[in-house]
Amino acid sequence: MHDNQPRTITPDALPxxxxxxxxxxxxxxxxxxxxAFTGDATVLDDGNTYRGTAAIExxxxxxxxxxxxxIHLTDTQQTDTAHYIATHxxxxxxxxxxxxxxxxxxxxxxLIEHLAIEL
Numbered sequence: 571m572h573d574n575q576p577r578t579i580t581p582d583a584l585p586x587x588x589x590x591x592x593x594x595x596x597x598x599x600x601x602x603x604x605x606a607f608t609g610d611a612t613v614l615d616d617g618n619t620y621r622g623t624a625a626i627e628x629x630x631x632x633x634x635x636x637x638x639x640x641i642h643l644t645d646t647q648q649t650d651t652a653h654y655i656a657t658h659x660x661x662x663x664x665x666x667x668x669x670x671x672x673x674x675x676x677x678x679x680x681l682i683e684h685l686a687i688e689l
Contacts, residue, residue: 576647576655584646587682588654588675596641600630607682614686637664644670652677 581589591606593599604627607613613620613629620629639662647655656673669689676684 574649576649576653579646579648579654581643581646581656583648584654584656585677585680587677587680588656591682592643592656592673595630600627603630607685608678611682612684614684614688616687637662639664 584592587606591603594603594606604623607623607626609623610621611623611626613626615629615633618629620626639660642659643656644659645655645657647657649655654675654677656675658671658673659668660671661668672686672688674684674686674688675682
């Protein structure tokens with residue numbers, strides 16, 4: 571029986587492409603971060619959808635400069651071979667000062683096809 575419930579995994583069990591994206595994103599390395607996505611990828615963040623690498627690159631560049639914050643990976647989960655969740659705790663100079671964000675990844679051909687960032 572397959573219940574599609576996420577199960578906790580260790581951070582080093584995340585696929586290389588997710589680790590590469592997260593490290594590049596945290597380092598504000600937009601050029602490297604965007605290489606983790608498929609050409610037709612979508613990102614959902616703050617109620618907006620960004621489609622394709624050009625839009626994702628603009629989103630990455632903007633999100634890197636909007637606020638100053640620290641980010642810590644607090645939980646990693648896997649639903650199946652294409653679906654992963656990386657939960658992060660952020661503290662910074664944004665409204666509220668702290669937040670927990672779930673980065674929900676869908677992979678295709680060893681690249682990120684879809685990323686939804688949710689509370």
